[in-house]
Structures are given as structure tokens and as C-alpha cells.
Amino acid sequence: MSKSHYSYPPDEFDVRGPEDAPVGVHREPRSGWSSVWPFLLVAVVCGGIAVGAVSFLSQDDGPPSTPVAEQSADAGAEGESGDGASEEEPTDGESEATEGEEDPADGESEGEEEEPAGEMPGDASKANLAASVAVFNDSAPGGSAGTAQATLQDEAGFSEVAAGNTTDAEAPQGLGGTYSANTVLYGADRADTATAVAEALGVSPENVIQSDNVTNHPSNAVWVVLTEAVG
Template structure:
């Protein structure tokens, strides 16, 4: 048997066994890289999987969180509404608040009209009949009123007496009642006795009577 070309270097497998046969067969020598690259491949694959899992979990953990740009835009749109609410709730300045009720104040003309006598006292009929009724003013006050109207007012037909039942307690303040077309005379009576113009009133009862003016005294004269 001829020897063929032997391409492998001598090693432990060239040693013959007890029966003269080789212990093993030769295999082609392997480089260092061929032994290492499977481990490197496993490391790369595992690293990629780890990165992918971490990225997936981080995205799922907070899906409702908007990007920073969207948050900034949202904040910008809310500020005008808050500002508008603040402007709507801001109370008016002191000057504005004090000026608002000015329209409700009565004018001087209206106030004067409320305190004016109903007629012209200088045009009074001094011969008209006047009665002074004492309704709780005190003893002798009807006569005192009669004297004032005669001496100070110039009236010539003045009577003094106690108030009848129909007038007792009917008024809280001294009041001058006059008949139709007797406003001038009633104004002169009120001036002489110092009666408040607001208490000078026209009365149907006086119109139906023989007198021109009734005076209901509630307080002492003078």
C-alpha cells in the first residue's frame, strides 16, 4: 500500500492502538474566531432585545403625556381665559362705585317742590272763615292759635274749639286742611302758625263745610 500525501501535522491521534489502528481521526483545525463568534452573536441579540423591551415599557408607562411643545401650546391658550375671568370679577374702582348712585339722588328742584306751600300766601283772603281745632296740643292751645292768626296773620274770622270725633287722632302732626280754591288762604295760615308745608292738604270735608280752612293742632303753638 503506497503512502498518500498526509496533510495533517502529527498529533496524539497518530499513535497506534493495541491492534495497530489509529486512535481517532483528524479534523480540520479551527481558528479562534470560529469558536468565539457564536457567543458574540448571542450577546448582540440579547442586547438588542433588552433595548427594545425597555423602550416599549417606557412608551407604555405614560402614554397620555403630551410632548413638551404641546404642553407649552396648551398653557398659552389657557392664560387668556384666566385673564378674562379676572377682569370680569374685578370690582369697580371707588370713584366709579360712588358715581353710580348719583342718578338716583333727588334734584334740588324736586326737593324744593316737595316743601313748597300749595298757594300764594300774599293772595290769601283774610276774611275767609278759619277754625282752629285742638287735638291733644294742650289746654288753651286752640285759643293761642286763634290769637296768632288774628294778630300776626291778619285774619278777622277765626274760631277756636276742641277737635270733633271725626278729627281726633286722624293726624300725627299739626295739619292745615283747606277747601277747593282755598290754597292761597291755607298757605297764609300755615305760614302764620309755622306748619310744615308737607302737612297742608286739600280736603273734601272742608270743601263741603262753611269754613275755608281747618287747623288741627297736635302740638303747642309757637
């Protein structure tokens, strides 16, 4: 090749060497980037491989661990649900047995005897039939005091029975409107006589009451206050 067609500038390879010395091939000087980019390429490839390997290995490690606080909350919730589930509902046999049991209150009420009515304060057989008895009509139908008077005299055998109204001037004060049922009031030591009067007129034992007013009366031994018909 002639120099007229040689496009490269002359360098050390254009200098002729000794005879029989090898002749080298001309190479253009290499730039700095051409010597650096292979290393950069290797670094990028290796980095990508490393990132891929880490990602792959992290997927095989299993699900991330649950924080301790969340584990405790889950355990508490499971414990509560477990306690509720452990409560068993009564079986059919138990419910039938419960239904078969009688209510104690019902049994007691059915077997309970009625309380006996109050007893009279005295003995009618020992009554003083000569004692003074006064009958007052408070709110009973008209003529009730006369009916009671006749009953005490004709049936019970009392000899001293007077009849009147609580509104009469000679009637004791405080009798009108005081009692809601036929009532027998008696003085001290007159319980037997009061019992005979109450039994003859059908007055309940709880309405046979000892009274200081009757005790202090100069003549009467028993007062009868009528709020309803005698019968």
C-alpha cells in the same frame, strides 16, 4: 502493546490490513449527547447576545412616547395656566390713577342742590281774612289751639277764628289721630286763605291739603289740626 493489556473490545481497526496500509488509532464510538451539546451551547450564547443587544438598543431610543390623551390633557392644562399668567396686575401708576379718580356718586351728591321745599297752594296776599277758620287741638300740648287762635287773629288779621279739641262733640269726625304733624285742611277755592293760615302758624307746604269735608262744611273755610305746639 500485547493484547493481554488492551482494554478495548476488538473492532475494525484490529483487523490487519494489507501490507504497507496505514494503521488508524482506536477511537471509542461517540454518544448522541456529545454530538448535540455544542449546538445547544451555541444557541444559548447567541440567544443571550441577542437579548442583550435588544435591551441596549431600546435604551437609546429615548423616553417612551406619551399617549395622545395625556398630551391633550397636558396641552389643556398649559393653556389654562398660560391664560391666567397673561392677565397682568395693574401697575402702580394705574392704581394711583384709579385712586385719584373721584367717585361719580360722591361728586354728584356734593354738587347736587337741595330740592326746593314744596310750594304753598295759593297766594297769602289774596287770602280772605273774613273766612271762618276752626282750630282743633289733637295731641298738642294744652292751650295750643288758643295760642294758634290768637296768632291768626292778632298777627295774620283773621276775624273769624274758633278754637277747640278734636274730642269735642261739635268737632268734625275723623280728625283725631289721623295726622302726625300740624295740618291745614281747606275747601275748594280757599287755597289763598289756607296759605295765609299755614304761613302764620308755620305749617309746612306738604301739610296744606285740600279736603272735600271742608268744602262740604256749611260755614268753615279752613280747618287746622294741631299735633304739636305752635311756635
